[in-house]
Amino acid sequence: MAPTKDNLSAVLYGINDLRLEQRPIPVPKDNQVLLQMEVVGICGSDVHYLVSGRCGPFVVEKPMVIGHEASGTVIQLGKDVKNLKLGDRVAIEPGVPCRLCHYCKTGIYHLCKDLFFCATPPDDGNLSRYYVHDADFCWKLPDNMSLEEGAIMEPLSVGVHACKRANIKIGDVCLITGAGPIGLVTLLSAKAMGASKIVITDVLDVKLKMAKQLGADYTLKIEKNMTEEQIVKKVHELLGQEPNVSFDCTGVESCVRVCVSSTGLAGVVVLVGLGKIEMTLPLTNALIKEVDVRGVFRYCNDYPTSIEMVSSGRVNVKPLVTHHYTLEDSLKAFHTAKTQEGDPIKVLIHANPNWKPS
Template sequence: MAAAGASNLSVVVHKAGDLRLENRPMPEPGPYDVLLKMHSVGICGSDVHYWQRGRIGDFVVNSPMVLGHEASGTVVKVGSSVTTLKKGDRVAIEPGVPRETDEFCKSGRYNLSPTIFFCATPPDDGNLCRYYTHNANFCYKLPDNVTFEEGALIEPLSVGIHACRRAGVTLGSKVFICGAGPIGLVTLLCSHESRRTSQILSDLSAPRLEKAKELGADFTVEIKKESPQELADRVKNTFGCMPEITMECSGAEASIQTAVYATRSGGTVVLIGMGPEMVTLPLVSAAAREVDIKGIFRYCNTWPMAIAMLASKKVNVQALVTHRFPLEKALEAFETTRKCVGIKVMLKCDPNDQNP
């Protein structure tokens, strides 16, 4: 277990623009929790958003909050009622834990529960720290051939898995992915490797589109100064057809409009990216062509599938990690993410183990 008086260095946002490294008290696990020595934690766009703006929609930073929710670590102590994990187990953390068994939990859609605890979503602390406690039922053992970094990347990978399920991706689907950031790229990996689909990706960034090609995208389209309809036409001409499924990963209004125009009649648009609260959509085009528009909120029941995919080496999520920083350099790591340098920035929380 953690040594008495051990440092619990943590990355804490106090308010918009105020990000600090500070020592927090050493946590103790409750009866159904485990104490984890954190190893790898990825920086998500939402972490940067809380740092820069102090809120995401109705979730407002009203008191200091530890950031981080893409995480893995090692069990160092178990609660009195925990039987599924033991000291020394390497685990990936699912950050959303239902606080009660409500109608959404009973139907298997616990991600929609209004009472869910979620790491680094006000008022709940995240796990970008040395030591952290979490419900044991939402910590998943990692196979020996899955690295800590891959374990941390299960969280964004789960977004892609959940989106593909909601979209109804199947063998041979033609898929258009708007945005080649981390979420767009994991969505590419999930759609391609699980169902052998064909994909086309769009983005403003040529380097990110190059990464998409490396990861298996069949076609890419670099966005220029053009209308959503013009971009949709370029997607059709480049792809050779209108896609059946469009995954919108940016949240930008113009990109959502493009998604609707680009999707073939009877197809599906899945909204993954979180953008402005209010956007203008070409709903007449969607309705007249029976284009279904679906949303996703995080994920549910995805960790076992993600672990199986990683263990079988069907997906290469580690290729997304372009920068690594020790926890002590978290402020530099956040600045790197804010500037959109690279793809995924990973923080290494264990000073004695900086390996992937």
């Protein structure tokens, strides 16, 4: 399919300044493919860039096409591309490393110092009609998976990577703080990998209801007047024991503290949410219990696992999708994600102008 001249793109110029504008249609390099973009999800980091101009240490300093949770259809091949063909539907892994440095060569390419990552300043994202990407970071979708599911492989891969970092195994007992999209995909991943009991916390009933639907054994609503000690005690009461693995999916200091304090002897705390640079944590507590504290930064070699989990039916991500918008309505989509009107979990934007609501 030959591209049209329409490459409408969602470009972030600054705080609360998101504009739709035409951009040139990119030309693929020899190792790249040109994609007709299909579905792009709104991530929490996208919202941070919109409302704050930054996410953690990453700061928007010039106009940037937003979006990185995406799927597309291959419409043009670079001359060296062998792993894909025209018409293939793919999930796009947004981080492309240099492939040459020590980190790439030792298998942790996501920590590459020269990593290109969609919609992380200064790199443009893919919320547009057309986008080029390195072919080896485009993962072909099985016939039984939809393009919407393909876009959700990005957040699911975060949950998969978090569970791999925790070495989740059959019988593990887990605490997850935060039932937003990342907390929920961590829940799905942990259950698929064998966790026997999971309690998940949040401040919103609607998110806890979704967590229960997705397989959480227990949910705990955090009230404003609850102390950390009360939360830890309630976690232990619900599980009937201390969790041996805790995941913080909020980045909120108090939640990280709860995870460290809740986790049992020789357990693991995995930090998934990106919060402020410095926190005050009960590390002596972790030291005495020999609790490992491990960080998570995106994913690495996790897309194939995520795709297999969904295609095999072990993980169902469809309930996460609550809202659909066209590319022309991107500003409305971001308003929904920003204000949480209508209780969104995952907001999807359909970039293909031929998309029709089902």
